[in-house]
Amino acid sequence: MSDVFEQLVGQDRAVDSMRQHVASPVHAYLFSGPGGSSVRDSLVAFAAALQCPRHGCGACEICRLVFSEQDPDVYFAERSGVAWRMEEIREAERVARRRPLGAGYQIVVIEDVELTTTGASPSSPALLKSLEEPPTRTIFLLSAEEVPRELDTIVSRCVEVKLRALSEEDLASILVREGAALDTARSAAQAANGNLRRARVLVRDVDLATRVARWRSVPERLTGTLATSAIVAQEITASLDEAITPLQELQDEEMARRASDAREMGMRAVANRRDVEAQFKREQRRFRLDELRFGFSALTSVYRDRLIENLDASAGGDARSEYRVGASLRAIDAVAEANRRLSTNVDESLLLHDLMFTLMEF
Ligand SMILES: [Zn+2]
Structure with missing residues (x-):
């Protein structure tokens, strides 16, 4: 891979915006897009680009660590139930206050942030609080399939990166590049309903x-x-x-x-x-x-x-x-x-x- 962004087929606008931000990032980003539109792939690629001294070469040890989710400075918040719990968001905030071990940033990833507005005691106020005045070397990477109105204040504190649904042709070309035969790639793409991960499973x-x-x-x-x-x-x-x-x-x-x-x-x-x-x-x-x-x-x-x-x-x-x-x-x-x-x-x-x-x- 010549660059971490190259794999993000069909997301040119989002990639342009990420490239612009890599050198001097703000403290929070919100990635959004329909299910399987490579939201997670984009988020991980951006995290690698932020950590890599060459802004996401895709070849170095740091890029590899981020991609295998083993970079100690990239924290993926883990949700145990159907909604984010208050203590899970607080744990993410605690990590956000840490100084990074490496030369890069302390990155905190919280996926499906729309699930902070649901559940018995919604955790979105805690999330909003963490986004206020984070330490200078901390960056939040949030993601959501759809962003409900209740999150407007949170959205206003983030730079939005919008991913679009992948077309059948996009999916097929990704699968072919990953080694599938054209016919197999086409039928998997057709049955995947715009969802990249599903297409990757169906192709096998x-x-x-x-x-x-x-x-x-x-x-x-x-x-x-x-x-x-x-x-x-x-x-x-x-x-x-x-x-x-x-x-x-x-x-x-x-x-x-x-x-x-x-x-x-x-x-x-x-x-x-x-x-x-x-x-x-x-x-x-x-x-x-x-x-x-x-x-x-x-x-x-x-x-x-x-x-x-x-x-x-x-x-x-x-x-x-x-x-x-x-x-x-x-x-x-x-x-x-x-x-x-x-x-x-x-x-x-x-x-x-x-x-x-x-x-x-x-
Ligand atoms: Zn690198």
Whole structure:
């Protein structure tokens, strides 16, 4: 890699702004952008550029330390629940007061800052307080998928770095550069919904095409007795378990790389192994959700095709086509409703059984 920013494909504006800031940074940055738009990649690249004496050469020991999250002066705040807890933000503030060990900065990374406004006792006031008058050699790197109004005061204390959603072409070109064959890269990019991490997992997924076909075959299989809907729901659950495998492999490789980096640097073990494992678990849950959403969109497209197929004939007064148009519309609604329920804390298996049962009618 010739420069830490070079890997950030499709983010030229954000990269320009980061390059401008590297030499004389302010004390807080807020990275925002839709899920998987390389927010984390950008944030880590910027941290490396801040620490590296050559502003992010990508080749030196310092750049490597930052990228493997082993630089003792780059602190990643760790969240244990669904919202940031007050004590977690206070711990980040405590670290922010530290003098850096190296010649660079004390960098404090707090991701998903929108989660400081939720929970029983929102921690955003504590975060705001830490952003006021930090020591001169401290830099906060915050990130958020979306920035709620409640964070306006926090935003006003940061320079914003806005990332944009990656297009299919962006994703495919990143995957090809990382060694994938063009065809594989294209189908993974298509199924990744703009999410880089998901694209990286899907590109190693040999069963992707089979899973897409399985989702698309659901409507025609939902006939016969009601027991069928339960069987189809169970099959989907099993296929979600399979879909996770490539992600687990990727995570295993990452952990092995961290362990070997740690050994090379004379440490006996990965410094924050438990945090990393917790983060992997969360990522698996998120991936499963994304996979379900992806399946739902495949389902929707089948019903949409049916709808379009029958529209003309139904306009001509054909009763059977008219019925099919209505049924397809209701099926699309049912899938959309299931998709909405995914954001609540609903039981996955229950949701799938309900949906398949409902779709039996259409
Ligand atoms: Zn460097």
